[in-house]
Amino acid sequence: MDKPLTGDLLPDGSVLDLAAYERVGGYEALRKVLKEMTPADVLKEVTDSRLRGRGGAGFPTGQKWSFVPMGDNAPTPKYLVANADEMEPGTFKDRLILEGNPHLLIEGMILSAYTIQATQGYIFLRWAYKLAAERITRALAEAYDKGYLGKNILGSGYSFELHLHTSAGRYMCGEETGLLNALEGKRANPRAKPPFPQVSGLFGKPTIVQNVETLCNVAPILRNGAQWYLGLSRSEDGGTKLYGVSGKVRRPGVWELPLGTTIREILERRARGMREGYKFRGLLPGGASTDFLVEDHLDVKMDYGSVQAAGSRLGTGLMVVLDDQTSVVGMVLNLERFFAQESCGWCTPCRDGLPWTARILQGLLEGRGRPGDLERLEMQTRMMGPGNTFCALAPGAMEPLQSALKYFREDFEKLINTRSDAA
Amino acid sequence: MLTQDERNRIRAEAAHYDHPQAACVEALKIVQEHHRWVSDEHLKEIAALLDMSPEALDSVATFYNLIFRKPVGENVILLCDSVSCWIMGYEGIRAHLKEHLGVELGETTSDGKFTLLPMACLGTCDRGPAMMVGNELYRNLDNDKVDEILARYRHPSGA
Amino acid sequence: MATIYVDDRPYEVDPAKNLLEECLSKGLDLPYFCWHPALGSVGACRQCAVKQYRDENDQRGRIVMACMTPAMDGARISIRDKDAVQFRAGIIELLMSNHPHDCPVCDEGGECHLQDMTVMTGHNYRGYRFGKRTFTNQQLGPFINHEMNRCITCYRCVRYYRDYAGGKDLDAFASHNHVYFGRHEDGALENEFSGNLVEICPTGVFTDKTLKQHYTRKWDLQTAPSVCAHCSLGCNTIAGERYGQLRRILNRYNAQVNGYFLCDRGRFGYGFVNGDRRLRQPRLLQDGESRPVSGAEALKRTALLLGRQSRVIGIGSPRASVEANFALRTLVGSRNFFSGMAPGEEHLVARMLHVLRGAGVRTPSLCEVESADAVLVLGEDVTQTAPLLALAIRQAVKQAPRRQAMQLRIPRWDDAALNEVMQQQKGPLYIATPAGTRLDEAATQCFRGAPDDVARLGFAVARALDATAPPVRGLSREERAAVQAIAGALRKAERPVVVSGSGCGSEAVVDAAAQVARALGGAGTANLCFTAAECNSFGLGLLNAMGTAEAFQRVADGLVDTVVVLENDLYRRVGRASVEAMLASAHVVAIDHSATDTVAGAEVAFPSGTFAETEGTMVNNEGRAQRFYQVFVPQGEVKPAWSWLGELAQAAGRTELTGLRSPDDLLAALGRAVAAFEGLPERVAGASFRVNGEKVPRLSPRASGRTAVSANVNVHEPKPPEDPDSPLAFTMEGYPQQPPSPLITRFWAPGWNSVQSLNKFQAEVGGALAGGDPGMRLIEPVANGAAAYTDEIPPAFRRRAGEFLVVPLHHIFGSDEQSAVAPAVAQRSPGPYAALSPEDAQTLGVQDGEFVEIELDGGMFQLPALLMSSMTVGVLGVPVGIGSLRGVDLPARSRCRRV
Ligand SMILES: Cc1cc2nc3c(=O)[nH]c(=O)nc-3n(C[C@H](O)[C@H](O)[C@H](O)COP(=O)(O)O)c2cc1C
Numbered sequence A: 001m002d003k004p005l006t007g008d009l010l011p012d013g014s015v016l017d018l019a020a021y022e023r024v025g026g027y028e029a030l031r032k033v034l035k036e037m038t039p040a041d042v043l044k045e046v047t048d049s050r051l052r053g054r055g056g057a058g059f060p061t062g063q064k065w066s067f068v069p070m071g072d073n074a075p076t077p078k079y080l081v082a083n084a085d086e087m088e089p090g091t092f093k094d095r096l097i098l099e100g101n102p103h104l105l106i107e108g109m110i111l112s113a114y115t116i117q118a119t120q121g122y123i124f125l126r127w128a129y130k131l132a133a134e135r136i137t138r139a140l141a142e143a144y145d146k147g148y149l150g151k152n153i154l155g156s157g158y159s160f161e162l163h164l165h166t167s168a169g170r171y172m173c174g175e176e177t178g179l180l181n182a183l184e185g186k187r188a189n190p191r192a193k194p195p196f197p198q199v200s201g202l203f204g205k206p207t208i209v210q211n212v213e214t215l216c217n218v219a220p221i222l223r224n225g226a227q228w229y230l231g232l233s234r235s236e237d238g239g240t241k242l243y244g245v246s247g248k249v250r251r252p253g254v255w256e257l258p259l260g261t262t263i264r265e266i267l268e269r270r271a272r273g274m275r276e277g278y279k280f281r282g283l284l285p286g287g288a289s290t291d292f293l294v295e296d297h298l299d300v301k302m303d304y305g306s307v308q309a310a311g312s313r314l315g316t317g318l319m320v321v322l323d324d325q326t327s328v329v330g331m332v333l334n335l336e337r338f339f340a341q342e343s344c345g346w347c348t349p350c351r352d353g354l355p356w357t358a359r360i361l362q363g364l365l366e367g368r369g370r371p372g373d374l375e376r377l378e379m380q381t382r383m384m385g386p387g388n389t390f391c392a393l394a395p396g397a398m399e400p401l402q403s404a405l406k407y408f409r410e411d412f413e414k415l416i417n418t419r420s421d422a423a
Numbered sequence B: 001m002l003t004q005d006e007r008n009r010i011r012a013e014a015a016h017y018d019h020p021q022a023a024c025v026e027a028l029k030i031v032q033e034h035h036r037w038v039s040d041e042h043l044k045e046i047a048a049l050l051d052m053s054p055e056a057l058d059s060v061a062t063f064y065n066l067i068f069r070k071p072v073g074e075n076v077i078l079l080c081d082s083v084s085c086w087i088m089g090y091e092g093i094r095a096h097l098k099e100h101l102g103v104e105l106g107e108t109t110s111d112g113k114f115t116l117l118p119m120a121c122l123g124t125c126d127r128g129p130a131m132m133v134g135n136e137l138y139r140n141l142d143n144d145k146v147d148e149i150l151a152r153y154r155h156p157s158g159a
Numbered sequence C: 001m002a003t004i005y006v007d008d009r010p011y012e013v014d015p016a017k018n019l020l021e022e023c024l025s026k027g028l029d030l031p032y033f034c035w036h037p038a039l040g041s042v043g044a045c046r047q048c049a050v051k052q053y054r055d056e057n058d059q060r061g062r063i064v065m066a067c068m069t070p071a072m073d074g075a076r077i078s079i080r081d082k083d084a085v086q087f088r089a090g091i092i093e094l095l096m097s098n099h100p101h102d103c104p105v106c107d108e109g110g111e112c113h114l115q116d117m118t119v120m121t122g123h124n125y126r127g128y129r130f131g132k133r134t135f136t137n138q139q140l141g142p143f144i145n146h147e148m149n150r151c152i153t154c155y156r157c158v159r160y161y162r163d164y165a166g167g168k169d170l171d172a173f174a175s176h177n178h179v180y181f182g183r184h185e186d187g188a189l190e191n192e193f194s195g196n197l198v199e200i201c202p203t204g205v206f207t208d209k210t211l212k213q214h215y216t217r218k219w220d221l222q223t224a225p226s227v228c229a230h231c232s233l234g235c236n237t238i239a240g241e242r243y244g245q246l247r248r249i250l251n252r253y254n255a256q257v258n259g260y261f262l263c264d265r266g267r268f269g270y271g272f273v274n275g276d277r278r279l280r281q282p283r284l285l286q287d288g289e290s291r292p293v294s295g296a297e298a299l300k301r302t303a304l305l306l307g308r309q310s311r312v313i314g315i316g317s318p319r320a321s322v323e324a325n326f327a328l329r330t331l332v333g334s335r336n337f338f339s340g341m342a343p344g345e346e347h348l349v350a351r352m353l354h355v356l357r358g359a360g361v362r363t364p365s366l367c368e369v370e371s372a373d374a375v376l377v378l379g380e381d382v383t384q385t386a387p388l389l390a391l392a393i394r395q396a397v398k399q400a401p402r403r404q405a406m407q408l409r410i411p412r413w414d415d416a417a418l419n420e421v422m423q424q425q426k427g428p429l430y431i432a433t434p435a436g437t438r439l440d441e442a443a444t445q446c447f448r449g450a451p452d453d454v455a456r457l458g459f460a461v462a463r464a465l466d467a468t469a470p471p472v473r474g475l476s477r478e479e480r481a482a483v484q485a486i487a488g489a490l491r492k493a494e495r496p497v498v499v500s501g502s503g504c505g506s507e508a509v510v511d512a513a514a515q516v517a518r519a520l521g522g523a524g525t526a527n528l529c530f531t532a533a534e535c536n537s538f539g540l541g542l543l544n545a546m547g548t549a550e551a552f553q554r555v556a557d558g559l560v561d562t563v564v565v566l567e568n569d570l571y572r573r574v575g576r577a578s579v580e581a582m583l584a585s586a587h588v589v590a591i592d593h594s595a596t597d598t599v600a601g602a603e604v605a606f607p608s609g610t611f612a613e614t615e616g617t618m619v620n621n622e623g624r625a626q627r628f629y630q631v632f633v634p635q636g637e638v639k640p641a642w643s644w645l646g647e648l649a650q651a652a653g654r655t656e657l658t659g660l661r662s663p664d665d666l667l668a669a670l671g672r673a674v675a676a677f678e679g680l681p682e683r684v685a686g687a688s689f690r691v692n693g694e695k696v697p698r699l700s701p702r703a704s705g706r707t708a709v710s711a712n713v714n715v716h717e718p719k720p721p722e723d724p725d726s727p728l729a730f731t732m733e734g735y736p737q738q739p740p741s742p743l744i745t746r747f748w749a750p751g752w753n754s755v756q757s758l759n760k761f762q763a764e765v766g767g768a769l770a771g772g773d774p775g776m777r778l779i780e781p782v783a784n785g786a787a788a789y790t791d792e793i794p795p796a797f798r799r800r801a802g803e804f805l806v807v808p809l810h811h812i813f814g815s816d817e818q819s820a821v822a823p824a825v826a827q828r829s830p831g832p833y834a835a836l837s838p839e840d841a842q843t844l845g846v847q848d849g850e851f852v853e854i855e856l857d858g859g860m861f862q863l864p865a866l867l868m869s870s871m872t873v874g875v876l877g878v879p880v881g882i883g884s885l886r887g888v889d890l891p892a893r894s895r896c897r898r899v
């Protein structure tokens, strides 16, 4: 099976330098595109490949690019930003490529930038990825040296400057408009949409923000064609996907598999099932801000449509497994605390609702649960539902809670203190 | 006072962006690299360099988790407290660290060697519990491993 | 126009607005926090949620934020929908989860938007049972009190202070539910418009510290519509009193003038009304000693001085009302009535009026300045001399970038999006002044020069705009480049405005501004905005008084027996020696509210009322005549100046003022006597005006009424005072609903106790007050006629060795006579100084803080040097009204040396 994202990674975890990357066909796509294809051609190829965003929201990539104003009257400069913030708890996929094959990202970025005729790019990297930062810095220097970046790339007349920006740590920096504010040296509050970044983004100019994994698919697509890419997938959308598992499984990790591989296959074949003495109770399919799935869902295919039909989201595609010896309420509390801490503080439901939610959960665990607490939690999930908050952080935070209340309600109910002296 | 080197680096960063303000997070990080934290005095100096008010800069500085506006120890321990690590035994590691160092989360040891901070997901969930000490990442932690790591920082010569 | 359906009822709305604005405009109650009509929408608080439906068949709908949703044709929403109601109550509950519920001890209580909204959403029982976060408060200076625990994180304060007013030292810190609004460290808020935080903050975080010192609940304040007495803009205010003390000033919305805001001088400068310098009883000066006497005794004495035989002149005042000035003019005769302005100022005011009543220019209201898309400021430090004009200009520079942003089809109200799209872009603003100003940071380009060079720049811009204007010779290359840039920007603009005034004391500058405005042409467009020194400078200017200098000349020539000085400290107008000569050679009768030096030297002094204790009309820089009403009955023998004048005349057996027994009488007579005031008397709601047959109450229906405060004197409830002079009553009785706009005594509507009730007083939210904004413009350009250019262009400024051109520098806190003594304002006033460029300082060999000596008007003044890098070389700036340097006509040349 083709593994365009990870197939070339070195088994010892060291990085592919430019020469090694070129040996496995690196920058061929770039040469080909700059010589033979117009931006519109590239856009068509990517659209045909049915590549969808791997950052969590799953928006079709080609369609997103098509919103960028093109032509001589389009505002300049235009920007392309790689979202390498990866702070979603339970998610550790982008790190793999960033550390192992940064040129795959860089080539993908040049190609994507070319498509929208962006001249400036940033890799927005989270602070904790120190090794990745080092390796990206080196790779950027190599690419500049070789003329893949900078002015007049490979004599094509097209120029693109790419700069590494490391953040100072906040989950909100991953939200694309929060990221833009962070890049501008501001508080990473989200921005109002519309206008969408494609039209008015970084410094008020057209900007595309794309997840690292998404961008890493671009060079392989252009090298091998959309049909090839569609053929990799076991779902209606194209390509492979980085899937991963953490929790009490035998072999936690991350694997590149056809899009649409079932949960069971990932859990049982790749992660080798539960550890000795632990039983499976459920999982978050794609990071901390997705709804729990349970035993019944093990045969669900991990693609955008199927997970949605099962009542959750593909999200980042990295699963967190809940076992029978871990407290559900404790796990949800951990998640809600994270979200409460990471709330930017802009809108009321999230800023004040999440800490309250966390405190109710904590109360439950400390034996101070009261009748009405579960109804209050349910009310919070409605208050912070999609559309009710300014950005998607809080609705994401509500997904594990609302599904836990649905699937594991008895765990919560057990903790309600109904004795009269509890008050 | 900021050193000439810090000033130069800050100015160089500012040159990458349309508005000098866009380099402010970088500038804070540069100063923090030198001094471990950003004092009020330094904050004002950076603000002046970037043509910002101290308020505007502090507004940004206090927003981010990893800009320290209070003194920290020689080594900052960032212990991942997010979901996968929590499942894998974060609380035990935390208890051990607290006892070993004699501090609560957010505090610095009396010898100034360590500051213990909780941190959101470090992106290495398949190998939790995890923590960073300075720029180094440590994973699959257990109590013995923690002791061994801390010993290395305590007696750098022996490492 | 578009039709929207709210709970199935159709409403005609403006599709360029959002649903929240339109619902409020239609009188529907919808709670909100982060939205403000002047700040636009950002969608942060999520309080204004409504259900929106796709069409009639959509039963489910979805929650949207009304403030972030355009009022599009056919939109269907529900305010009453169960989910929406629950959601809104839920938001309040969340907001209150960290709020301390300290309403009984909170200064905001009773006029708190948070209280109102809490009641409106029906959130009654607290579900939150956990601990609350607490913050440490900051010392923010003499104006604003800080109580962060009450914060509901609506972000209005920073959006107003930083984004709207250009303040730098207030921001949001930290994140999640620890967001903190304040300064980086303790210290006075630096922005000149900080006081508006009091009204912008929907709860009790930022409150009026001066009110706190003599706190009274809103409903116990006796309030009346007033007009600010501290600069020539005439912002509309509501002044509130209790127990004989003025307790606070609030904004009184006037869409054409001050909109939603006041400056800090206007808001916190009222302390002089309660000050210990007040004159509360007449005084006589005998044998060098001043003693308090009864009114009767003082009148008896004055009768002799004003007798038929005596030769009497009157000196008016730019800080006294039109009525008081006219009463004096009537008493002494127009040929014996002198303006009392400083001679230089007097000349400039006349000049400005002449320009504005000529052809080819029109003066804009502040509201029109706000919508200007290119501004040229000549010679004026507007932040200091006409503060709210600076705030308007700060909005004007957003016009051009906003227009660009709107091409992305972002609606005007969408502040969140506009900010991101506009980033730090600014429209054209050019400032030419002798020294740096606070507005410079918003400017495209600044030009520094002596007043003559500022004027030359202006004349050259006029020439660049219109080749028939006279040329300016000998400009430097930089000057020529600046001229081209300025002319280009003004020409490109749709609504350019030139701003100037008497601030730097230069006639050439005023003429140059007029020249630019004329060259811009486009008759009918408001393009020339002048400012003058005081609240009624222009009103007095319209009275065609004689020149102040001549008054002193006549006294010196022995042609005068008695001088009546109306609310004027002459020491601020002319040199000390002149005043002393006048006091020595004529009988001086002074009428004033405070014990000025002139009062101290006068033979007889009568205590008059301040703006809060009298009623009258003032004319602002736009030529807008505005009436202020008495707020309370003063203690002691304080009476309105016009009233004393009437009594004086009567006591002296003079008949000039017979029959002029009220402001209405005086105004009517004025309308007949002076053409500029024609039509005004009919427009003013006089004493006989009634709404539904009733007077308008100054007290709210909820006033506590009877109190025991004077029980130690008399246990009987005193009869409430009557007010024969105005349509207002000193009680809570009267017309219970909204009065006509000029008579608004407070903003209140059922369910809306805070200033946000203003929404209910406007014809539409953010627009004119229902029934029209108060005031009447008296100054309009002549309809047609050619604009004539002047060719009196001054030569370039030449410095002479060892000599400086001394120019006046104004201070919002300290330069205005009345507000300067208010304790809060006094704390913010600078001390005396002589500002000079570092270059000149070096030549003189002085360091910052060392003393220099200058000679002006024959007097020697020693002042500490203040090194100002923005000061023009060869020019030296001294603060107006601060320190011993008073009554000197500036600019003037002076030698200067190190002490
Ligand atoms: C609170 C929040 C955090 C997010 N964090 C990340 C992140 O760390 N990395 C990422 O790629 N996308 C993240 N996203 C999604 C981005 O907003 C955006 O959808 C994505 O970067 C678009 O790229 P894609 O289309 O390639 O997926 C986050 C979204 C939210 C609401």
Ligand code: SF4
Pocket: A172, A190, A342, A343, A344, A345, A346, A347, A348, A350, A351, A389, A390, A391, A392, A393, A394, A395
């Ligand atoms: S939901 Fe609101 S408070 Fe939460 S992160 Fe988004 S904007 Fe900030």
Ligand code: FES
Pocket: A089, A090, A091, B080, B081, B082, B083, B084, B085, B086, B120, B121, B122, B123, B124, B125, B126, B128, B130
């Ligand atoms: S949860 Fe700890 S590294 Fe992800």
